[in-house]
Amino acid sequence: MRIRRIVTTREGGVSKPPFDSFNLGDHVGDDPAAVAANRRRLAAELGLSQHDLAWMEQVHGRTATIVDGTEQAPAEATDALVTDRPGIALVALVADCVPVLLGDPVAGVVAAVHAGRVGARVGVVPSAIEAMRSVGAEPHRMEALLGPAVCGACYEVPQEMVDDVEAHLPGSACRSRSGTPALDLRAGLWRQLADLGVGRIGVDPRCTVEDPTLFSHRRQQPTGRLAAITWLEE
Template sequence: MNARVRRIITTRRGGASSGKYDSFNLGEHVGDEPAAVRANRRRLAEKLGLDEGDFVWMDQVHGTRVVRVKSAPGGAIPGTDAVVTDQPNLALSVLTADCVPVLAADETAGVIGAAHAGRKGSSDGIVPALIAAMESLGAQPERITVLLGPAASGDFYELPEQMVADTESVLPGSRSTTTGGTPSVDLRKGLTRQLASLGVTDVDTDPRCTIADPELYSYRREGTTGRLASVIVRQG
């Protein structure tokens, strides 16, 4: 089986939200008007040529729970930070505003996965859990391709030195330094190294930094703000 896989990442432009959520906020949990979020999700589905019911959303909690989905559940999956499937036409979706969206696929096996990898989830092992769940469906690490989407970069993701050291100890390669010379973390660099240790070497990184790029939502920069969506779908 060689499947066509699409990976899509939204920006904050082109939607119905206003104020601090201007304008293409896709998160239901951030205080935006529910009608605006519904309109934005409907617009996203239309742009991708999908039905709203094809999307799989998660109630993300910075944990390591991975759920296999065989059909869209009709609501956010509770307490989950990664989903995998071997079914076509399911749009696995990750919401972020600084954390790393991880979109993975083994096109030969027809298996895709998506994970929300913040500092805590990355440190606790959400990405190895994602890869293991994909392998349980027949994926092979050497065939898996991964896109790490826009996220807080080491140039701007400043943290206390002890927190940086703690993260580096469990996610080697993540230690960084901001443009101002202070300790920071670059999760995408750490995750790329971790994926390589798992046998996944075909990894692309979207270079955009959510903190630095005004076209993207950033909790660090703005506090109250919307959420981007990173979506992966295998078309049958």
């Protein structure tokens, strides 16, 4: 079973500023017609139909939902999608949060996870892995990609927040570029994945705040959302 992974940028769509131009989020104030056109293009570029794209109503929680392609609407109140059905493309939308794409090529199971500060803190990634295990995946066979997100040098937060997240997601605490308390969620999630026994872990080092080709909520508000997508090919 082949696992495909794609991360979009903000280029190549039809949305007008400040959502220019390939915004895929339908909850950020963009013209719904533009978002729909961008989503149609996304499906076409992936060689899939629009019905093959699985979306979720992201709420910064830890719920993981297993989907099979028969769903008629985005999965409600969930931050991780899991499937063992080839051709179902799971989509996580982000603009500073960490998208985590997981896959077990032997079992034929994939997951797309939206891991923001709150979701990462409360354990959305372990929830996704447990859901994957329920349909036959095993951590030691899994491959993980931590996608573009705000880096630790740019994610300045109060010390109390650093202490709280570090207590729940060890390895996240760091210092910003100016030496103030900060969070590196990808570092914390990397450590968590390793502790859970995930066999291979990759990191896309791009910072959404620093890279103008990516959407960043911290850099610009309002703004669009990029997508991290994974699916199985037979």
